[in-house]
Structure formats: C-alpha cells, structure tokens
Amino acid sequence: MFMRMVSWWGILCCVLLTANACKTHKTTGKSPKKEKEITFTKNSLKITEIADKGLIKIQGPTKTLEELSIVVNPANPDYWTGGAQVPLFYFTTTDNGKTWKYDRIKNGNTNVLGDPALTADKDGNVYMIYIGGWTDSGIYCQVSTDKGVTFPGKSTDVLAHKGLIPFEDKAYPCADLSDNPETQNNIYVAWTQFSRYRGISYMDAMYKGFKDSSIILFSRSTDRGKTFSKPIRLDTKAGSATDDDHTNEGAVPAVGPNGEVYVSWACDENIYFVKSTDGGKTFTKPIIATNIVGGWEIDIPGLDRCNGMPVIGCDIAPKSPHKGTIYINWADTRNGTDNTDIFIIKSNDGGQTWSKPIKVNQDDTKRHQFLTWMSVDPTTGYIYCVFYDRSRTKGNATEVTLAISRDGGQTWTNEIISEKPFTPYNTDFFGDYIGISAHSGRVRPFWMHWENHQSTLYIKKYDEPGKK
Secondary structure: OOOOOOOHHHHHHHHHOOOOOOOOEEOOOOOOOOEEEEEEEOOOEEEEEEHHHOEEEEEOOOOOOEEEEEEEOOOOOOOEEEEEEOOOEEEEEOOOOOEEEEEEOOOOOOOOOEEEEEEEOOOOOEEEEEEEOOOOOEEEEEEEOOOOOOOOOOOEEEEEOOOOOOEEEEEEEEEOOOOOOOOOOOEEEEEEEEOOOOOOHHHHHHOOOOOOOEEEEEEEEOOOOOOOOOOEEOOOOOEOOOOOOOOOEEEEEEEOOOOOEEEEEEEOOEEEEEEEOOOOOOOOOOEEEEEOOOOOEEOOOOOOOEEOOOEEEEOOOOOOOOOOOEEEEEEEOOOOOOOOEEEEEEEOOOOOOOOOOEEOOOOOOOOOEEEEEEEEOOOOOOEEEEEEEOOOOOOOOEEEEEEEEOOOOOOOEEEEOOOOOEOOOOOOOOOOOOEEEEEOOEEEEEEEEEEOOEEEEEEEOEEOOOOO
16 A cells, blocks of 8 residues: 655665675574574665574664565475565565575566565466556566566566556455466456545645546456456445545455455445456456444554455365355454454355354453454465454554464464564554465464564464474
C-alpha cells in the first residue's frame, strides 16, 4: 500500500546505497547459544543468527525497512526469499539460513517503488511483484529462475502506464501449486486500482475535483511470468479512493486443489469473495463471506495507521482431512475498539457458505492483536498466522505471536516468537503488512521490530517436529 507520507530518508538511501550485490556470507562462531553475525558491507546490511532462539535478524541498510513478504521455495524448502522496502530489497538463503545473498530490486525499464510480494511455483521459480509510482504507476513482475538467488533487473508489465493516473496499488500474487496440469504453475495477481490516489498533496493539487474511486483488478500469467493477461475487474461496486474502509483494498488470491482460483478483499465493513473454475479467465460475482466489524481501517495506539484486511488461503495437501477447505484470516474490533482480535472463517463447499468467525488469538485480555498474515502449508494443510500482540505487555509495548492450527482452524495454539517487546511511534511509517510462508513443515514468519525510530527485520525458523 502506498505511503501517505513519503520517506525522504528512504529516497536518499536509495540514491546513495552502494552495497555489494549478491555476495555470499557465512555465519561465524562456535557456540550455538551465541549470536552469529554476518556483515555484508560497511554501513549497509547486517544479518545476525540468534541460534538459541531460532531467529534471523536483518538490520539496515536504511532506517526504515517494512512491508514484508516471504516465500519458502516449493522445489527446495532450504531456499527462502524475503522482500522489503524502502528501497526494494530481496534476501535469499539457499541453505536454511546458514548463508545469505541479497540485493536491491533494480529495473531497467521502469521505476521501482515498493509493496513487495512474493510467490514461487512448483519448479522453484520465484516471482517478485511490486509497484512503480515515483513517476509512472504500474504493477510489475520479475522472475528469478535460480530459486531467488538473483533477479533479472528487467520486469514484465502486469499493468503499466505513463503518469500516476490511474494509480495501481498493493498487488499480491500466488502460484498454482495444484496437480491440475492445465493450470499448474500459473501465476495470479490481484490488486487495487485507484482512479487517483488521494492523500498525496501534490496530486490533490493537480487533480482537484477529479472523481475518485477504487476497484479490484486481476491478471494471470500462463507462461511463467513472461506475459500477463489483460486485467479483469472483480468487484461490482467501486469504493472510495481515500484509503479507508470505504476503499476496495486488500485483494489476495489463493488456489484450490483442482486449480480453482479464489480472491478476497475488504470494503465497507465486509469481506468479499469471488472464485474462478477456469483458471482465472472468468469469476463469479462477489459475495459477502463475512463482516469485518468496525471496518478494515483500525486505530492502534503507537501506529501511524493500521489495517485488518483479509488474507485468503486453501488446503491443497493431498492427505489432509481438510483438503479443499478455504480460509480467510483478518483482524477487527468486534470485541471493542480497545481490543482488536484476529479471526478466521472457513468454507468446506468451495466458498458457497462460510463458518462463523473463529478467534485465533487465545488470550482473554482487552488488548490489541493486529496486522495478521496467514499461510496454509500445501503439504500438510496446517494453518499458520503471524501477528503483533500486546496481550502480555502494558501501554504500546508490542510482541509477535505465531498461531498454529492442525485441525482445520478449529483450535489454535499461540506462541510468542519475538526476541523482546518494542514500542512503536506514530511518527514512523510502520508499514501495512508482514509475511509468513510454510512448506514441508518449514514455517518462516517475517516481521518488523521498531526501536529508536529504526526497523529491524526478524525471521523465525519454526519447523514442525520431524521436518528439520
């Protein structure tokens, strides 16, 4: 999601940064209980393994790295790739976190802004979807054919045009990991198109009186990201362009076991759902899967802004008793504006009917949990959610929780996975989403920790028993 206030520090760092691209660095240190430090370049990037806590810590090269995405590679779960902005970076390990490679995402044929989002197909190709927006707006894709080690520096246009009218924002992809030979390895992308993005002062001045709206668009690639189809519209009622609950936002796609395509998003205190049974060529009309009480725009003390927008996933695990079940995960304030909670609903009939909301966070406090993201392991069907959590703290002090369900979302365990609490400040742009990916029992939550107005990124190495 585009920032209401542009980080000029991020722009300056983008210009001045001179990191050594894609050099491999190993951890050092003999004791697994000590931090093992990987320093890439002076004043640039530092990765530290906190081995006794199963954490990977990423610091720099700018003061603010946020809006995170991560993917565990289906072709080899020892490979994981993460993305962060600003500027737009990727981080890849090829050996389950022992060594790392990183670089900026560069683009020879258009501008790069941010909103990184990652997916990977069955063959291990990694797809980075991002937005442009400093001068020209668009949704772009770069494909790594070496499992995320390098990206080509040239993009494929999902949808691009000159200028900032309309404005393409917050795209998210998924790869078809089903066994359907007609759709397998298709790449699907859904996003919001603003007729004009409000809240940017110079755009407000340039386009005063312009009729504003937001719609949900969808595109697909059937040739491993070389080309994308002409976008189709999924919503039937345009939202506002004010970047609040009246705006159509938070579109995320998912794939079912037979190659079905599902998309959910939020607007006007509702979560909408559509599906396709022909590989994303056509979709059903939107239905309301559930209410998002209080709307997707949530007020969390200490954050400049926060959202509870939905994340969708589906169980495609061959031996799962819940195979085919669709899940939607979100946050809302139905238990009070001072008590944001995390919820999930599920459908066992392809999205025709939905369960009542199930609470994911297991505390009984009147404290906030927020910014959830979800991954459904395609090999086991287990569901994993990561979110920020204040159930054990006071004031604005914040921790991070990993929630796990192994019975189709009916019951949940919660575990604090952050190294220590932190206190955010609403003068900092916190970012609009975090990430998590699970495959073959490898679960990798990815989040931001804020201290002294600077972000540090963390990845948790959580493995299901017997899956190390």
